[in-house]
Amino acid sequence: MTVRRRIGGTAIELEGPALGSCEADAVRYVLRDHLGSVDRLVNAQGAVPQSMSFAAWGVRRDPDDWTGLAEAAARSFDDCATRRGFTGHEMLDAVGAIHMNGRIYDPHLGRFLRADPFVQFPANLQSHNRYSYALNNPLSYTDPSGHFIFTLAGAFYAAAAKLGFTATVATLAAAGFGDALLHGASFQQALQAGFISGVTAGAFHGAGGLLGTHFGGTFAAGLSANGFALKVLVHGAVGGITSALGGGRFGHGFASGGFTALGSGLNNSRFVGGLGFSPLRVAIGAAIGGTASRITGGKFANGAITGAFSQALNQERQEEVRQSILDEIRQAVEDPPPFDREEDVAFFLHERLHLISELHGIEIGASTPSIR
Secondary structure: OOEEEEEOOOEEEEEOOOEOOEOOOOEEEEEEOOOOOEEEEEOOOOOOOEEOOEOOOOOEEOOOOOOEOOHHHHHOOOOOOOOEOHHHOEEEHHHOEEEOOOOEEEOOOOEEOOOOOOOOOOOOHHHHOOOEOHHHOOOOOOOOOOOOHHHHHHHHHHHHOOOOHHHHHHHHHHHHHHHHHHOOOOHHHHHHHHHHHHHHHHHHHHHHHHHHHHOEEEEEOOEOHHHHHHHHHHHHHHHHHHHHHOOOOHHHHHHHHHHHHHHOOOOOOOOOOOOOOOHHHHHHHHHHHHHHHHHOOOOHHHHHHHHHHHHHHHHHHHHHHHHHHHHHHHHHHHOOOOOOOHHHHHHHHHHHHHHHHHHHOOOOOOOOOOOO
16 A cells, blocks of 8 residues: 655655555655646656646647557556646546546546536636636636635625624535535535635634734734734635645645735725725735735635635624724714713713724723813
């Protein structure tokens, strides 16, 4: 038996007897092309024991002359080091297909074997063929790993409906479970996806409350300078860990979560939209997360999900708190209660000034003249 250990998606450590092109206890370093397809496997001495090449639509071919492999050779391809191949997905060589997480893809047809339940780009006619691959442009695009409509909808709902911690975790866990079932996962795999989605939601939700309570300030996003720096690191760590749990790379998730948190210094109610929940800011957060993931070599869709989670379940929750505080202050000023005692005035001022202090992250004091 051979045990494979993947190190950050760039190295593979094999523990076991010699098999195929792999010597006993081998190490392979993975080199990829611009689409993320495996191109070369390099050993510790710098030699290239195995090369791979794929035609435009993903069919294996000879890496030397680019001629198609014979059916027998393709079905018995040496996968001792890795089963990953075209665009980094799992190659099912025995049946001539590719497992793209969400659906099974036939590279000979250039089509998925199951329809996509979500039309991602309604204005693009290529997107309306739900069996097509990468908008029929396989040299420029790749297929995102899985469908995410329920997960994103759940993040929007949890933020807009001001759900508490438990309800937020439950909602996103159910959404992740539903998305996984939609794209063909088994019941066990769907449970795992739901668990990861729930943990991600809980982490982002909890981080926002803790940072807002202990590191309030006026530097950025309602936090002090130290609090904002900690927010970027925490969001990056949460994004990276959840990405790794889902089979992706820690670095891609860290970039998505961290850069989205960094962008919240400008992507907040002072510059975009207003107080309260803003779908526009969530969309901007998703775009930041997706772009950061893409720049670092990951997939835009995966980064967009992390960015949307970070913005909707953290920053937007803080914006809703600020909105509720402002509404309470406005109501108190417009309709103050009657004062019969000096203590009533002091209590009223203390409570309202405390809310203003929380809203702006500054310390405010007041003195009251004696009422006689």
